[in-house]
Amino acid sequence: MLLDELVTTADAVASTRSRLAKVDALADLLRRLDPDEIAPAVGFLVGKPRQGRVGVGWRGMSAAMGEPAAQPTLSVADLDELLDRLATTSGSGSAGERAAALRELTSRATEREQGFVSRALLGDMRTGALEGVLTDAIARAADRPGDVVRRAAMLSGDLGETARLALTGTAAELDDVGLVVGRPVLPMLAATAPTAADAIATTGEASVEYKLDGARIQVHRAGDDVRVFTRNLADITHRLPEVVEVVRRMPVRDVILDGETLSLDEDGAPRPFQETMSRFGAEAARETLLHPWFFDVLHVDGRDLLDEPLSTRMRELERIAGEHRIPGEVTDDPEVAERVSHDALAAGQEGVVVKAIGSPYAAGRRGSSWIKVKPVHTYDLVVLACEWGSGRREGWLSNLHLGALDPAGEFGEPGDYVMVGKTFKGLTDRLLKWQTEYFQQIEVRRTANTVWVAPTTVVEIAIDGVQRSTRYPGGIALRFARVKRYRDDKRPEDADTIQTLRALLRG
Known part of the structure; x- marks a missing residue:
């Protein structure tokens, strides 16, 4: 397929607010793709090429843009092959080779195609063809049940491969996509509530568990082979040998565990989050140890537990993890939930997560079965742009433009980020x-005072609340926003929503 056809569909999707029209356009495109083109095309549409980030920034992209071609000749395969080359070219002279390869491809691209290639490589696709819409389009194009396609995508962690299987495989093959020990799955996500008592009112009987001030991990063990993944599904086994040894000692052969890891000081209290993340992100093990705690188990010795109630999974976790279980208490009493929350804070942790005792593990989804409670208003937002500072901060990018996720498209395209405020408070010289x-x-673009960036960076922001505002499209503005920390462990899709922030008005 010519790349021009993909660009035309992306433009059509971006030009309509109708979810049905988006699904129809994408389904039509998917039906016309060759089998080898399906996974790459899906990756381009959602701004996540199958090769991942290939080290091309705005400057490199701008330098590669020359006079556009008059007629479209590039294919989807041409762009996919370029990304393969960029991802694998390294060593002496590689910068020149990569630049030359990029210039050669863009010289064959039309003006529209050049813009599409730039957005795809910089992670700035704004087509509205987000994963939820595209998942529905895959189901439509393949004539498969939507829930089956969604489950396959969640359990494989690969929407492109799911699309290929749905469109070219059998119904039985798609149905058979399940947990595979060693292949990470999208983690279950939590909603938010102001207090533990409010959370219990929503969940009923629940496990009220400490919310550790650490980094989320998913650990797979098959015999003696242990693999550790981040919440973004990156393999970091080589960084965490101490976690590998803990899981190897567990009384089980095959297991998939969900949990967190953090570093402790000499008194057993959690060290600052930045210290944990510094160790977590190091490419080699360091002196500082990371201790794992687990709060869920998805598979044990050939038995998938995703659809089992939390109470069943907790019994298995107690048997397997023992002292490495995250502390918590099962209750339906708001006062008990508040006590556990206070105990967690006294222990130096972030707060609690309240989990409905009968809930299954909903991979990749955020619902009301899990509810996180923090003692202050802190939210995970996405950086949309940054302004150049003045005075002491002259020469540094300082004032952050902050966006909240709009999954339903209530204030724009589904999956876009709605600006809710700015802040430069809380930024240390190191962060600046x-x-x-x-x-x-x-x-992705700039003016004299502002640099707009790909919406890929998550930052935790503390606020005193929100107020009504006509300045921003979501109708609210943050009050006294300040930076707590950057969240390298979170994807932009995991950011808090504009609907969650607007609910504070009613609170």
Whole structure:
């Protein structure tokens, strides 16, 4: 298929607010793709090429853009092959080779195609063809049940491969997609509530568990082979040998565990989150140890537990993990839930997560079965742009433009980010230096005072609340926003929603 056909469909999807029209356009495109083109095309549409980030920034992309071609000749396969080449070219002279390969492809691209290639490589696709819409389109194109396609995508963690299987495989093959020990799955997500008592009112009887101030991990063991993954499904086994040894000692052969890891000080209290993340992100093991705690189990010795109630999974986890279970208590009493929350805070943790005792494990979904409670208003937002500072901060990117996720498209395209405020408070000199360098690497455009960036960076923001505002499209603005920390462990899709923030008005 010509890349021009993909670009035309992306433009059509971006030009309509109708979810049905988006699904129809995408389904028509998917039916016309060759089998080898399906996974790459899906990756391009959602701004997540199958090769991942290939090290091309705004400057490199701009330098590669020359006079566009008059007629479309590039194919989907041409762009996919370029990304393969960019991802594998390394060593002496590789920068020149990569630049030459990029210039050669863009010279064959029309003006529309050049823009599409740029957005795809910089992670700035704004077509509205988000994963939920595209998942429905895959089901439509393949004439498969939507819930079966969604489950396969969640359990494989690969929408492109799910599309290929749905469109070219049998119904039985799609139905058979399940947990595979060693292949990470999308983690279950939690909603938010202001207090543990409010959360219990929603869930009923629940396990009220400490919310650790650490980094989420998913651990797979098959015999003596143990693999550790981040919440973004990156394999970091080589970084965490201490976690590998803990899981190897467990009384089980095959297992998939969900949990967190963090570093402790000499008194057994959690170290600052930044210290945990510094160790977590190191490419080699360091002196500081990371201790794992687990709060769920998805598979044990050939038995999938996703659809079992939490109470069943907790019994298995107690048998397997023992002292490495996250502390908590089962209750339907709001006062008990509040006590556990206070105990967690006294222990130096973030708060609690309240989990309905009868709930299954909903991979990749955020619902009301899990509800996180923090003592202050902190939300995970996405950086949309950054302004150059003045005075002491002159020469540094300082004031952050913050966006909340709009999954339903209530204030724009489904899956876009709605600006809710700005802040420069809480930024240390170290963070200012880092973000000045980093945001220019993911820059998509700029004016004299502002650098707009790909919406891929999650930052935890503390606020005193929200207020009504006509300045921003979501109708609210943050009150006294300040930066707590950058969340390298979270995807932009995991950001808090505009609907969650607007609910504070009613609170």
